Amino acid sequence: MPLHYLELETHEAVALIRFNRPQVLNALCAAMMAELAGVLDQLEQDHAIRAVVLTGTAEAFAAGADIKEMRDLTYMDVYRADFVTVDWERIASFRKPIIAAVAGFALGGGCEMALMCDFILAADNARFGQPEIKLGTIPGAGGSQRLARFVGKSKAMDMVLTGRTLDAQEAERCGLVSRVVKADELVDEALLTASRIASYSGPVCMLAKEAVNAAFETTLAEGVRQERRLFHSTFAIDDQKEGMAAFSEKRRAQFSHR
């Protein structure tokens, strides 16, 4: 499928997706989100791919949903069409590990999209914010929900109600991002991190992701029960036998991803 708004590269078992609308700071139009959903469908089916990096360009991960595309829509337009919900949520349902590598602006839907990834690596020039309040609206892709769960009520309220942006250091302090790296090393570092993940058992990484995600959906007791079941299930995977045998035999594990 030809891509107009994204670039897709593969680096062995890692796929790198890059937003490619730099002239509008990668504003996320509906066609771009449909393309992204299609690419994620394809990568999820491709057993040779075990981790994904989602990035933007040097100035912006994404400056939000495309305001010019949204501005004249009516309530009936957005309600009837369930405005772009399916394509936006595809990233949250993606089953393989996916890292957001953020340089420059990650605003509104751009910040929400990064939050839907498994973790965020930030360049030292990254800026995060939910500025929808300045446009007379509120976050619509999880900015009031995922953000509050990840950074707590006070910081989320501060961001959503003032629309101010956080620099990379503040984002790291409040747990919005996992690490900050130099801007010119961001993509290499993200690819290195993704290759490390891809060197482990693919199905076990998927189970690990499922287990951590359960922490945000369930009670503690239910989450721990779910973790226990997932942990038990790894004993039916060849790679668990190989990993433990390799440790015992003092050699490097050769995972078959089965």
Ligand code: DAK
């Ligand atoms: N949409 C459309 N165009 C954008 C844009 C955006 N979000 N952000 C930037 N651009 C365009 C600018 O219009 C400009 O285009 P030209 O005028 O040259 O044609 C070009 O990108 C460069 O931008 P600036 O000239 O403004 O550049 P500056 O460096 O001066 O400023 C900025 C950078 C990022 C501070 C500024 O561009 C800005 O404030 N941008 C808007 C940020 C924003 O408000 N983002 C939130 C958008 S609302 C949902 C899913 C998602 C959403 C909602 C629902 N569902 C699933 C239901 C998400 C909503 C949003 O994200």
